[in-house]
Amino acid sequence: MAxxxxxxxxxxxxxxxxxxxxxxFAVNDGELFSIIGPNGAGKTSIVNCISxxxxxxxxxxxxxxxxxxGLNPNARPxxxxxxxxxxLALFHHMSVLDNIMVGRHHLLKNNFLTGSLxxxxxxxxxxxxxxxxxxxxxxxLDLQSVRKxxxxxxxxxxxxxxxxxxxxxxxxxxxxxxxxxxxxxxEEKEDMARYIVDLNEEYGMTVMMIExxxxxxxxxxxxxxxxxxxxxxxxxxxxxxxxxxxxxxAYLGEEDEALVDPDHAPIAAESAA
Amino acid sequence: MASPSLIPAGDFRSSYAVDTTxxxxxxxxxxxxxxxxxxxxxxxxxxxxWLSQLIVIGIYGIxxxxxxxxxxxxxxxxxxxxxxxxxxxxxxxxxxxxTAIPVFFAIPxxxxxxxxxxxxxxxxxxxxxxxxxxxxxxxxxxxxLDFFSRAEWFSGGSxxxxxxxxxIFGYELRGDRHYxxxxxxxxxxxxxxxxxxMRSRDGxxxxxxxxxxxxxxxxxxxxxxxxxLSFGLAAFFAGIAGALYAxxxxxVSNEGFGIERSILFLAMVIIGGTGSIxxxxxxxxxxxLLPESMEWISAELKGSAIDRALQLNNNLTFLREIAxxxxxxxxxxxxxxxxxxxxxxxxxxxxxYPFSH
Numbered sequence: 001m002a003x004x005x006x007x008x009x010x011x012x013x014x015x016x017x018x019x020x021x022x023x024x025f026a027v028n029d030g031e032l033f034s035i036i037g038p039n040g041a042g043k044t045s046i047v048n049c050i051s052x053x054x055x056x057x058x059x060x061x062x063x064x065x066x067x068x069x070g071l072n073p074n075a076r077p078x079x080x081x082x083x084x085x086x087x088l089a090l091f092h093h094m095s096v097l098d099n100i101m102v103g104r105h106h107l108l109k110n111n112f113l114t115g116s117l118x119x120x121x122x123x124x125x126x127x128x129x130x131x132x133x134x135x136x137x138x139x140x141l142d143l144q145s146v147r148k149x150x151x152x153x154x155x156x157x158x159x160x161x162x163x164x165x166x167x168x169x170x171x172x173x174x175x176x177x178x179x180x181x182x183x184x185x186x187e188e189k190e191d192m193a194r195y196i197v198d199l200n201e202e203y204g205m206t207v208m209m210i211e212x213x214x215x216x217x218x219x220x221x222x223x224x225x226x227x228x229x230x231x232x233x234x235x236x237x238x239x240x241x242x243x244x245x246x247x248x249x250a251y252l253g254e255e256d257e258a259l260v261d262p263d264h265a266p267i268a269a270e271s272a273a
Numbered sequence: 274m275a276s277p278s279l280i281p282a283g284d285f286r287s288s289y290a291v292d293t294t295x296x297x298x299x300x301x302x303x304x305x306x307x308x309x310x311x312x313x314x315x316x317x318x319x320x321x322x323w324l325s326q327l328i329v330i331g332i333y334g335i336x337x338x339x340x341x342x343x344x345x346x347x348x349x350x351x352x353x354x355x356x357x358x359x360x361x362x363x364x365x366x367x368x369x370x371x372t373a374i375p376v377f378f379a380i381p382x383x384x385x386x387x388x389x390x391x392x393x394x395x396x397x398x399x400x401x402x403x404x405x406x407x408x409x410x411x412x413x414x415x416x417x418l419d420f421f422s423r424a425e426w427f428s429g430g431s432x433x434x435x436x437x438x439x440x441i442f443g444y445e446l447r448g449d450r451h452y453x454x455x456x457x458x459x460x461x462x463x464x465x466x467x468x469x470x471m472r473s474r475d476g477x478x479x480x481x482x483x484x485x486x487x488x489x490x491x492x493x494x495x496x497x498x499x500x501x502l503s504f505g506l507a508a509f510f511a512g513i514a515g516a517l518y519a520x521x522x523x524x525v526s527n528e529g530f531g532i533e534r535s536i537l538f539l540a541m542v543i544i545g546g547t548g549s550i551x552x553x554x555x556x557x558x559x560x561x562l563l564p565e566s567m568e569w570i571s572a573e574l575k576g577s578a579i580d581r582a583l584q585l586n587n588n589l590t591f592l593r594e595i596a597x598x599x600x601x602x603x604x605x606x607x608x609x610x611x612x613x614x615x616x617x618x619x620x621x622x623x624x625x626y627p628f629s630h
Binding site (some may be wrong): 051052073074090093101102103104110111115117124128135170 | 289292467470473477480481484488493548
């Protein structure tokens with residue numbers, strides 16, 4: 001199995017705050033990889049480094065062998081990296097359809113000149129072809145009834161689904177899902193888990209997911225990584241990770257020698273206490 | 274409860290093409306075409322005065338449309354729009370006077386040159402937002418106006434610049450009755466172009482930048498490019514409108530295009546409805562006709578019983594200004610979504626009449 005994403009020794013600091021410290025891991029092609037950890041462990045920071053919102057202070061990121069450490073965020077969809085956000089980041093005043101169509105931005109070729117001359121330049125034909133693709137995603141995620149609704153008026157669970165649809169429209173090889181099930185009820189979670197498994201198995205996307213719902217993570221992930229205080233404390237298949245003593249301590253809150261930083265020995269101990 | 278949809282029951286779309294038309298129904302499309310056909314008879318039916326009002330609404334409507342791309346769709350702000358309008362006017366006058374290029378081509382050319390200038394002044398928008406951007410565009414307003422009063426080779430300096438009348442195939446279109454059609458053609462084409470823009474890739478990108486620039490960037494949208502582009506597009510339509518104005522007035526001067534005019538353009542966009550294409554035209558008509566109707570009311574009041582009782586006399590002129598200000602404030606308070614929103618509500622109401630509850 002080829003390596004899709006290779007994260008090598010990534011550290012991220014904001015002034016004196018260490019969001020990430022020397023995190024390394026690799027996600028293989030076709031894998032469903034989950035990151036878990038207590039709040040503030042640095043899970044979203046990792047995703048932000050991969051999608052380009054943050055530039056790591058140290059370390060490098062490789063996507064299919066290409067160094068993407070300093071690449072502009074808007075160049076990443078072209079490589080095949082897509083993501084969703086933890087706290088909804090939809091285009092609130094646009095319709096659901098337009099939201100998803102924005103995901104096709106890097107695949108569409110018409111511009112402000114050809115787009116303005118809609119009928120004469122083939123922009124119409126192109127838009128309609130991509131509309132067909134978008135409708136396939138709408139069918140897959142059961143969004144037909146809210147297709148024309150304004151995104152900002154939708155209930156939370158649906159907005160999360162629209163966001164997934166928008167990320168799918170990018171046609172990524174690697175999709176980063178930041179807490180896709182946060183705030184959902186049981187049925188919505190079941191649906192979302194099904195969609196994620198289908199993304200992985202049917203669409204063949206490599207999925208990297210951050211999720212707090214342990215049940216879902218353990219059920220659908222191929223591999224799990226655990227972060228705590230910006231450090232990787234465990235990685236492996238779900239059952240092994242769950243049995244790991246460091247993980248138990250991270251969640252139950254005890255002192256953990258794996259977290260003791262030689263430079264800042266007291267920090268982890270104090271916070272844990 | 275009134276349904277928010279304006280699509281009649283039983284109107285099912287069976288292809289994506291039908292679902293992406295400009296007008297939601299055939300009736301609305303035919304009504305719009307009929308409206309344009311009817312307005313073609315305006316020069317035969319209306320007095321010179323009303324015709325000139327229509328022409329001014331058309332010209333300002335194009336400029337306001339440009340500003341709506343910037344303010345309404347991209348969520349930026351500019352209080353230098355009048356300077357770009359004036360730049361287009363001077364450029365078209367300059368091109369048609371100093372070169373052999375006829376006015377017919379000078380107008381779109383002036384639009385392109387103004388777009389270039391707009392792109393340059395739009396560069397700060399890549400970095401600045403909100404109040405800081407306001408100040409940057411304020412600089413554009415003053416720099417350009419200062420340039421017009423100094424660059425005698427370009428604008429004639431303190432002497433107003435002359436502009437040639439519009440001509441096509443050697444036939445001169447003089448006077449309101451002929452020029453009306455030139456403006457009408459430009460209005461129809463401009464509004465169609467922008468409508469198309471907003472339903473294609475780059476239009477959506479502009480709105481995405483407005484609604485959530487961080488996720489827009491993750492969706493592959495280059496923020497710097499689209500923020501600057503919106504300034505270029507806004508300046509393009511300001512330039513076209515300015516050029517049309519120049520060949521309508523046949524003389525261009527600095528006067529009346531200070532910051533007040535820029536703010537009036539903003540008022541048109543806000544009153545019409547930010548992010549609404551047809552609303553722009555409504556807002557422009559409102560802002561142009563409001564002083565006129567206030568003028569009419571104050572003329573009617575003059576010498577009337579109310580006038581005598583309150584001893585208004587010469588204060589009527591000031592009352593007019595106050596009334597205009599009050600109406601605009603009332604508008605912002607009670608109709609923040611603009612005339613376009615009110616229009617939609619009226620349509621929804623009548624769709625279900627008399628069973629709207």
